[in-house]
Amino acid sequence: MIGVSWNPARIGKKAHKMETCFDKAKKAIFCRSPEESQKNYSEWSSTYDNSLSGTYVFGVLKSYETCGKYAKEVSSILDVGAGTGRLGGHLRNHHGYEGTLDILDANMDLLMQAEKKDLNIRNIIRHAITESGELPVQDESYDMITCIGAFLPNNIPATALPGIIKAVKRGGLIVVEMRKTTIDAYRAIFDANLQMLLDQSELRKVYEEDYIPYKNFDTSPIFTAFVFKRL
Structure with missing residues (x-):
C-alpha cells in the first residue's frame, strides 16, 4: 500500500475513510513480523469489509473479474x-458460481466474518502458510486456486508458490494477483520461484494483465493479475 496518494479535494468525504483503510492495511503488511501482522488483522476484522467498501472495492478489481471469467470453467475452488x-x-453473487468453494486464511477473526455470510462455503480452513507453501488439503484436489492480494510481506511467504500449486489438479488453474512492485527482496524471491516452475514445465502462463485498481488517486501502484495452468 506504500506509494498511494490521493487528492482529498477530488474525493471529498471518502478521503478520511481511505486514509484509515490504507493505514490499517500498511500496519498489517509492512510490520515487524507475521505475528504482528495477524494481531493487526484481528483488530481490523470487525470493520474490515466496511473500511474497504467504497475505497478500493475488491468486487470491481480486475483480478476479481478475472477469477469470475475462469470460474465458469471449474467446479471446485480453493x-x-x-x-x-x-x-x-x-x-457467488456476480458470476453465478455454484461449485465447491473452500476458503483458507491464517486469521481466524477474518474467517469468522466470512462464516457469517451466506456464501455456501464447504470448508473454512485456518492455516498459516509457511515458506514451504504446503497446504492442509489433499494434493490435486481443486480445479482452481485463487490467491488475490495475499502474496505480501508478513502474509504469504514469497517462496510458497511451488507448495501451494500442489493442491491444484493437473490441467487446473491458479489465479494470482499481486503488486507489480513491492519490497524488492520479496518480489525477487517470488519471481525466482515462479520462473523455476515455468522452466520446469510445472506451470504455463495463460493470462497476464497490469492494471490500476484505485480511482481518483494522484498516484497509484500497479497490480498484475496472472492466470497459470498446472501441467
Missing part, C-alpha cells in the same frame, strides 16, 4: 488468503 470471503462473495 481461495487462499481469503480473509473475510470477499472474492467468494463476488463469485
